Amino acid sequence: MEAKYYSKKGNGIRCNLCPHSCSIQDGRFGICKARQNQGGVLNALGYGVISSSGLDPMEKKPLYHFHPGSRIFSIGSYGCNLHCDFCQNFEISQSFPVSMPPLRSYQPSEVVEKARVLPENIGIAYTYNEPTISFEFMLETARLAKSKGLLNVAVSNGYINPAPLRELLEVLDAFNIDLKSFSDDFYRSQTGGRLKPVLKTLVTIRELGKHLEIAFLVIPGLNDSLAETKAMVSWIASNLGSNTVLHINRYYPAYKLKIPPTPEERLVELYEIAREKLAYVYLGNLHGNEVGCNTICPSCSSTVIRRNGYHTVISALTREGRCSSCGYGPIVVM
Numbered sequence: 285m286e287a288k289y290y291s292k293k294g295n296g297i298r299c300n301l302c303p304h305s306c307s308i309q310d311g312r313f314g315i316c317k318a319r320q321n322q323g324g325v326l327n328a329l330g331y332g333v334i335s336s337s338g339l340d341p342m343e344k345k346p347l348y349h350f351h352p353g354s355r356i357f358s359i360g361s362y363g364c365n366l367h368c369d370f371c372q373n374f375e376i377s378q379s380f381p382v383s384m385p386p387l388r389s390y391q392p393s394e395v396v397e398k399a400r401v402l403p404e405n406i407g408i409a410y411t412y413n414e415p416t417i418s419f420e421f422m423l424e425t426a427r428l429a430k431s432k433g434l435l436n437v438a439v440s441n442g443y444i445n446p447a448p449l450r451e452l453l454e455v456l457d458a459f460n461i462d463l464k465s466f467s468d469d470f471y472r473s474q475t476g477g478r479l480k481p482v483l484k485t486l487v488t489i490r491e492l493g494k495h496l497e498i499a500f501l502v503i504p505g506l507n508d509s510l511a512e513t514k515a516m517v518s519w520i521a522s523n524l525g526s527n528t529v530l531h532i533n534r535y536y537p538a539y540k541l542k543i544p545p546t547p548e549e550r551l552v553e554l555y556e557i558a559r560e561k562l563a564y565v566y567l568g569n570l571h572g573n574e575v576g577c578n579t580i581c582p583s584c585s586s587t588v589i590r591r592n593g594y595h596t597v598i599s600a601l602t603r604e605g606r607c608s609s610c611g612y613g614p615i616v617v618m
C-alpha cells in the first residue's frame with residue numbers, strides 16, 4: 285500500500301508523516317521501520333497488519349471522561365516511531381512489520397464489520413502500539429467506522445505532523461496522548477523524539493474540539509521531579525484548560541529499564557501538585573488506591589463516578605454528563 289505524506293528528495297524520499305522527517309533511500313526503512321522506500325515509492329508496511337485485538341473497557345485506554353463504563357473494540361499493529369527503554373508494551377511496539385512472520389492483512393471493512401457485530405461495542409480504538417505509523421489503515425478504517433455510526437478513539441504518543449493529524453481529526457472522536465515528560469532533554473535521550481511536536485499535537489486536538497485525555501508515566505529519577513511536574517501541569521492548565529484530564533501512571537520495570545517501580549508516595553505527591561491546577565487527575569497502574577480513582581464534581585464535590593479497577597459505576601450524572609447534584613458540566617461525554 286502506497287503511503288501518504290511523503291515527497292521525493294534527490295534519489296530518495298522524505299517521509300512527512302511524523303517530526304522525524306526521515307530521508308529514506310531506495311530499499312531502506314524509516315525510523316519506525318513501518319515505512320519503506322520501494323523503488324521511489326513509500327510503502328506503508330503495516331497496512332492491515334493486526335498484532336492484537338480485544339473488546340476493552342474504555343477505562344483501559346485510559347479514557348475516564350468519554351462514554352464511561354462502555355466497551356470498545358481495540359486493535360493494534362507493530363512498531364513505533366519512538367524508542368523508549370521503558371516501553372510497557374515493547375513486545376509489539378518495538379517489533380516491526382518487516383521483521384514479523386507474514387501475517388494475514390485485514391481490510392478496513394473487515395475490522396468495521398467485526399466492530400459492528402460485537403455486543404455492546406461503541407467503536408474502534410487504535411491502540412497497543414503507536415497507531416499513527418499505520419496512518420493509511422487507521423484513516424480508512426476510521427472513515428468507514430464513522431460512516432457506520434461507530435466512534436473512533438486513538439491512544440498515541442502524539443508524535444505526528446500537523447497536516448496528517450488534522451486529517452485524522454476529521455474522523456477521530458477522542459484521544460489519549462502520552463506526555464512522557466515536560467523536558468526536551470528527556471524526550472531526546474529516552475525516546476528519540478522531541479517535546480515540542482507533542483505539545484503542538486495536544487494544542488491542535490484541543491483547538492479542534494475533540495475529546496482529549498493525557499497519560500503521564502512517572503519513572504523514578506528520570507521524569508518525577510516536583511518542579512518539572514509543576515511546570516507540566518501549569519502548561520496544561522494554561523494551554524489546554526484546567527478541565528483537561530490527566531492520568532498519572534505508575535511505571536513498572538519493562539523492556540530495557542530495570543529500575544524499581546515508582547513509589548506510591550511519589551505518585552501521591554505528584555497527584556497533589558497536579559490537583560492544584562487541574563480538576564480531573566487520576567492515578568493509574570495502582571491497586572487498591574484510595575485517591576485518584578473516582579470522578580469528583582469540581583463545583584459541589586459530589587462523587588459522580590466510582591471506579592474500582594475497570595469496574596465503573598456512574599453514581600451522580602445526568603444523561604448529558606452533568607453533575608446530577610448541582611448541574612455542573614458536562615463533566616464527561618456520554
Ligand code: SF4
Nearest residue numbers: 299302305306314316
Ligand atoms: S512515520 Fe516513520 S518513516 Fe515517517 S518520518 Fe516518522 S519515523 Fe520516519
